[in-house]
Amino acid sequence: DIVMTQSPDSLAVSLGERATINCKSSQSLLYSSNNKNYLAWYQQKPGQPPKLLVYWASTRESGVPDRFSGSGSGTDFTLTINSLQAEDVAVYYCLQYYTTPRTFGQGTKVEIK
Amino acid sequence: QVQLQESGPGLVKPSQTLSLTCSVSGGSISSGSYYWSWIRQPAGKGLEWIGRIYTSGNTDYNPSLKSRVTISIDTSRNQFSLTLGSVTAADTATYYCARVSWGYCHGGPCPYYMDVWGKGTTVTVSS
Numbered sequence: 001d002i003v004m005t006q007s008p009d010s011l012a013v014s015l016g017e018r019a020t021i022n023c024k025s026s027q028s029l030l031y032s033s034n035n036k037n038y039l040a041w042y043q044q045k046p047g048q049p050p051k052l053l054v055y056w057a058s059t060r061e062s063g064v065p066d067r068f069s070g071s072g073s074g075t076d077f078t079l080t081i082n083s084l085q086a087e088d089v090a091v092y093y094c095l096q097y098y099t100t101p102r103t104f105g106q107g108t109k110v111e112i113k
Numbered sequence: 114q115v116q117l118q119e120s121g122p123g124l125v126k127p128s129q130t131l132s133l134t135c136s137v138s139g140g141s142i143s144s145g146s147y148y149w150s151w152i153r154q155p156a157g158k159g160l161e162w163i164g165r166i167y168t169s170g171n172t173d174y175n176p177s178l179k180s181r182v183t184i185s186i187d188t189s190r191n192q193f194s195l196t197l198g199s200v201t202a203a204d205t206a207t208y209y210c211a212r213v214s215w216g217y218c219h220g221g222p223c224p225y226y227m228d229v230w231g232k233g234t235t236v237t238v239s240s
Contacts, residue, residue, distance in 0.1 A: 049209055050230055055228075102150075104160040104161075
Protein backbone atom coordinates (compact mmCIF):
# COMPACT_ATOMS: atom_id res chain seq x y z
CA ASP A 1 0.00 0.00 0.00
CA ILE A 2 1.09 3.59 -0.60
CA VAL A 3 1.63 5.34 2.72
CA MET A 4 0.55 8.98 2.86
CA THR A 5 2.15 11.09 5.58
CA GLN A 6 0.92 14.58 6.34
CA SER A 7 2.71 17.29 8.28
CA PRO A 8 2.11 18.89 10.62
CA ASP A 9 -0.58 17.00 12.51
CA SER A 10 -2.06 20.33 13.54
CA LEU A 11 -1.39 24.00 13.11
CA ALA A 12 -2.79 27.26 14.41
CA VAL A 13 -2.83 30.24 12.07
CA SER A 14 -4.02 33.80 12.58
CA LEU A 15 -6.98 35.01 10.57
CA GLY A 16 -5.81 36.38 7.25
CA GLU A 17 -2.51 34.52 7.38
CA ARG A 18 -1.35 31.56 5.30
CA ALA A 19 -1.68 27.90 6.26
CA THR A 20 0.53 25.30 4.61
CA ILE A 21 -0.10 21.56 4.83
CA ASN A 22 2.29 18.99 3.44
CA CYS A 23 1.62 15.49 2.19
CA LYS A 24 4.30 12.96 1.30
CA SER A 25 3.65 9.66 -0.45
CA SER A 26 5.79 6.54 -0.10
CA GLN A 27 5.99 6.24 -3.88
CA SER A 28 5.54 8.58 -6.79
CA LEU A 29 1.97 9.52 -7.70
CA LEU A 30 3.03 10.88 -11.10
CA TYR A 31 1.73 8.75 -13.97
CA SER A 32 4.21 9.17 -16.79
CA SER A 33 1.80 8.44 -19.65
CA ASN A 34 -0.35 11.52 -18.91
CA ASN A 35 1.99 13.54 -16.66
CA LYS A 36 -0.68 13.78 -13.97
CA ASN A 37 -0.28 13.44 -10.22
CA TYR A 38 -2.99 11.22 -8.71
CA LEU A 39 -3.44 13.26 -5.53
CA ALA A 40 -6.53 14.93 -4.07
CA TRP A 41 -7.20 17.11 -1.04
CA TYR A 42 -10.30 17.10 1.15
CA GLN A 43 -11.65 19.35 3.89
CA GLN A 44 -13.68 17.86 6.72
CA LYS A 45 -15.55 19.98 9.24
CA PRO A 46 -16.93 18.45 12.45
CA GLY A 47 -19.98 16.29 11.85
CA GLN A 48 -19.67 16.58 8.09
CA PRO A 49 -18.37 14.31 5.34
CA PRO A 50 -15.14 15.18 3.57
CA LYS A 51 -15.45 17.80 0.86
CA LEU A 52 -13.31 17.65 -2.27
CA LEU A 53 -11.08 20.71 -2.63
CA VAL A 54 -8.37 19.80 -5.13
CA TYR A 55 -7.69 16.93 -7.53
CA TRP A 56 -4.83 16.14 -9.91
CA ALA A 57 -2.72 17.77 -7.18
CA SER A 58 -3.51 21.31 -8.31
CA THR A 59 -6.95 21.50 -9.95
CA ARG A 60 -9.45 23.28 -7.74
CA GLU A 61 -12.91 21.74 -7.56
CA SER A 62 -15.73 23.92 -8.85
CA GLY A 63 -17.00 26.31 -6.18
CA VAL A 64 -13.91 26.06 -3.97
CA PRO A 65 -12.57 29.51 -3.04
CA ASP A 66 -9.38 30.49 -4.83
CA ARG A 67 -7.55 30.95 -1.51
CA PHE A 68 -7.15 27.17 -1.59
CA SER A 69 -4.37 25.95 -3.86
CA GLY A 70 -2.57 22.67 -4.36
CA SER A 71 0.95 22.11 -5.63
CA GLY A 72 3.67 19.52 -5.84
CA SER A 73 4.61 16.52 -7.92
CA GLY A 74 5.93 13.01 -7.54
CA THR A 75 5.98 12.30 -3.81
CA ASP A 76 5.71 15.75 -2.23
CA PHE A 77 2.57 17.84 -2.23
CA THR A 78 1.27 20.96 -0.50
CA LEU A 79 -2.13 22.45 0.19
CA THR A 80 -1.97 26.17 0.82
CA ILE A 81 -4.76 28.23 2.31
CA ASN A 82 -4.10 31.90 1.68
CA SER A 83 -5.72 34.45 3.96
CA LEU A 84 -7.24 31.95 6.40
CA GLN A 85 -10.89 32.52 7.20
CA ALA A 86 -12.81 31.35 10.27
CA GLU A 87 -14.81 28.92 8.13
CA ASP A 88 -11.58 27.15 7.10
CA VAL A 89 -11.21 25.57 10.55
CA ALA A 90 -11.30 21.87 9.71
CA VAL A 91 -9.24 18.74 9.27
CA TYR A 92 -7.61 18.38 5.87
CA TYR A 93 -6.76 15.05 4.24
CA CYS A 94 -4.75 14.08 1.20
CA LEU A 95 -5.75 11.04 -0.85
CA GLN A 96 -3.75 9.06 -3.38
CA TYR A 97 -5.71 7.52 -6.22
CA TYR A 98 -2.72 6.21 -8.12
CA THR A 99 -3.33 2.67 -7.04
CA THR A 100 -5.59 0.37 -5.04
CA PRO A 101 -6.18 0.40 -2.15
CA ARG A 102 -6.80 4.13 -2.03
CA THR A 103 -5.05 5.60 1.01
CA PHE A 104 -5.42 8.84 2.92
CA GLY A 105 -3.04 10.88 4.97
CA GLN A 106 -3.70 10.91 8.71
CA GLY A 107 -5.15 14.40 8.56
CA THR A 108 -4.02 17.90 9.57
CA LYS A 109 -6.15 19.95 11.92
CA VAL A 110 -6.21 23.66 11.17
CA GLU A 111 -7.24 26.05 13.94
CA ILE A 112 -7.31 29.78 14.49
CA LYS A 113 -4.50 31.26 16.56
CA GLN B 114 -27.21 17.19 -8.68
CA VAL B 115 -26.40 13.72 -7.41
CA GLN B 116 -26.95 13.07 -3.72
CA LEU B 117 -26.08 9.98 -1.68
CA GLN B 118 -27.69 8.78 1.53
CA GLU B 119 -26.51 5.93 3.72
CA SER B 120 -28.94 3.83 5.73
CA GLY B 121 -28.80 0.79 7.98
CA PRO B 122 -28.71 -0.35 11.60
CA GLY B 123 -26.82 1.86 13.99
CA LEU B 124 -26.00 -1.03 16.31
CA VAL B 125 -24.58 -4.42 15.38
CA LYS B 126 -23.56 -7.21 17.75
CA PRO B 127 -20.02 -8.60 17.69
CA SER B 128 -19.49 -11.49 15.26
CA GLN B 129 -22.59 -10.50 13.28
CA THR B 130 -22.82 -8.90 9.85
CA LEU B 131 -23.01 -5.17 9.23
CA SER B 132 -25.23 -4.23 6.28
CA LEU B 133 -25.57 -0.73 4.87
CA THR B 134 -27.23 0.71 1.79
CA CYS B 135 -26.43 3.86 -0.15
CA SER B 136 -29.34 5.38 -2.04
CA VAL B 137 -28.46 7.59 -4.98
CA SER B 138 -30.78 10.42 -6.04
CA GLY B 139 -30.56 13.09 -8.70
CA GLY B 140 -29.16 10.70 -11.26
CA SER B 141 -29.11 7.09 -12.35
CA ILE B 142 -26.53 4.87 -10.69
CA SER B 143 -26.06 3.06 -13.97
CA SER B 144 -25.67 6.11 -16.21
CA GLY B 145 -22.19 6.92 -17.37
CA SER B 146 -19.26 4.88 -16.16
CA TYR B 147 -19.20 5.78 -12.50
CA TYR B 148 -17.70 3.75 -9.73
CA TRP B 149 -19.27 3.81 -6.26
CA SER B 150 -17.29 3.51 -3.08
CA TRP B 151 -17.46 2.95 0.68
CA ILE B 152 -15.14 4.65 3.17
CA ARG B 153 -15.20 4.54 6.96
CA GLN B 154 -13.92 6.70 9.79
CA PRO B 155 -13.68 5.71 13.46
CA ALA B 156 -14.61 8.55 15.77
CA GLY B 157 -11.79 11.06 16.03
CA LYS B 158 -9.63 9.15 13.56
CA GLY B 159 -8.73 9.13 9.89
CA LEU B 160 -10.37 7.80 6.75
CA GLU B 161 -10.12 4.22 5.53
CA TRP B 162 -11.09 3.18 2.01
CA ILE B 163 -13.17 0.00 2.09
CA GLY B 164 -13.75 -0.68 -1.58
CA ARG B 165 -15.68 0.21 -4.72
CA ILE B 166 -18.02 -1.21 -7.31
CA TYR B 167 -18.47 -0.39 -10.97
CA THR B 168 -21.88 -0.19 -12.62
CA SER B 169 -21.09 -3.55 -14.25
CA GLY B 170 -20.74 -5.13 -10.81
CA ASN B 171 -16.93 -5.41 -10.84
CA THR B 172 -15.46 -4.77 -7.41
CA ASP B 173 -12.18 -3.85 -5.72
CA TYR B 174 -11.63 -4.18 -1.99
CA ASN B 175 -9.09 -3.07 0.56
CA PRO B 176 -6.95 -6.17 1.22
CA SER B 177 -7.15 -5.44 4.94
CA LEU B 178 -10.91 -6.11 4.82
CA LYS B 179 -11.27 -8.23 1.71
CA SER B 180 -12.09 -11.49 3.46
CA ARG B 181 -15.07 -9.92 5.23
CA VAL B 182 -16.41 -7.37 2.72
CA THR B 183 -18.91 -7.52 -0.09
CA ILE B 184 -20.11 -4.54 -2.10
CA SER B 185 -23.07 -5.03 -4.41
CA ILE B 186 -25.17 -2.84 -6.69
CA ASP B 187 -28.90 -2.78 -7.44
CA THR B 188 -29.47 -0.62 -10.48
CA SER B 189 -33.24 -1.14 -10.36
CA ARG B 190 -33.36 0.53 -6.93
CA ASN B 191 -30.56 3.01 -7.68
CA GLN B 192 -28.65 1.70 -4.67
CA PHE B 193 -25.43 0.01 -3.76
CA SER B 194 -24.69 -1.85 -0.56
CA LEU B 195 -21.97 -2.86 1.86
CA THR B 196 -21.84 -6.00 3.97
CA LEU B 197 -19.07 -6.58 6.49
CA GLY B 198 -19.01 -9.91 8.26
CA SER B 199 -17.66 -11.05 11.63
CA VAL B 200 -17.61 -7.53 13.02
CA THR B 201 -15.75 -6.51 16.15
CA ALA B 202 -15.52 -3.29 18.13
CA ALA B 203 -12.78 -2.19 15.72
CA ASP B 204 -15.43 -1.88 13.01
CA THR B 205 -17.24 0.84 14.98
CA ALA B 206 -17.13 3.89 12.74
CA THR B 207 -19.00 6.35 10.61
CA TYR B 208 -19.49 4.79 7.21
CA TYR B 209 -19.63 6.95 4.10
CA CYS B 210 -20.68 6.10 0.59
CA ALA B 211 -19.27 8.15 -2.25
CA ARG B 212 -19.31 8.53 -6.00
CA VAL B 213 -15.99 8.04 -7.73
CA SER B 214 -14.98 10.27 -10.60
CA TRP B 215 -13.55 8.53 -13.63
CA GLY B 216 -11.72 8.93 -16.90
CA TYR B 217 -10.65 6.81 -19.83
CA CYS B 218 -7.51 4.76 -19.71
CA HIS B 219 -6.43 1.59 -21.48
CA GLY B 220 -9.56 1.84 -23.62
CA GLY B 221 -11.99 1.77 -20.73
CA PRO B 222 -13.14 3.71 -17.64
CA CYS B 223 -10.67 4.14 -14.79
CA PRO B 224 -11.65 5.22 -11.27
CA TYR B 225 -10.13 8.32 -9.77
CA TYR B 226 -11.00 10.32 -6.63
CA MET B 227 -14.26 10.42 -4.64
CA ASP B 228 -16.12 13.57 -5.63
CA VAL B 229 -19.58 13.30 -4.05
CA TRP B 230 -20.08 11.93 -0.54
CA GLY B 231 -23.04 10.93 1.55
CA LYS B 232 -23.47 12.44 5.01
CA GLY B 233 -22.41 9.22 6.68
CA THR B 234 -24.03 6.82 9.10
CA THR B 235 -22.61 5.79 12.44
CA VAL B 236 -22.40 2.10 13.25
CA THR B 237 -21.54 0.84 16.71
CA VAL B 238 -20.50 -2.74 17.29
CA SER B 239 -21.49 -3.73 20.79
CA SER B 240 -23.38 -6.44 22.62
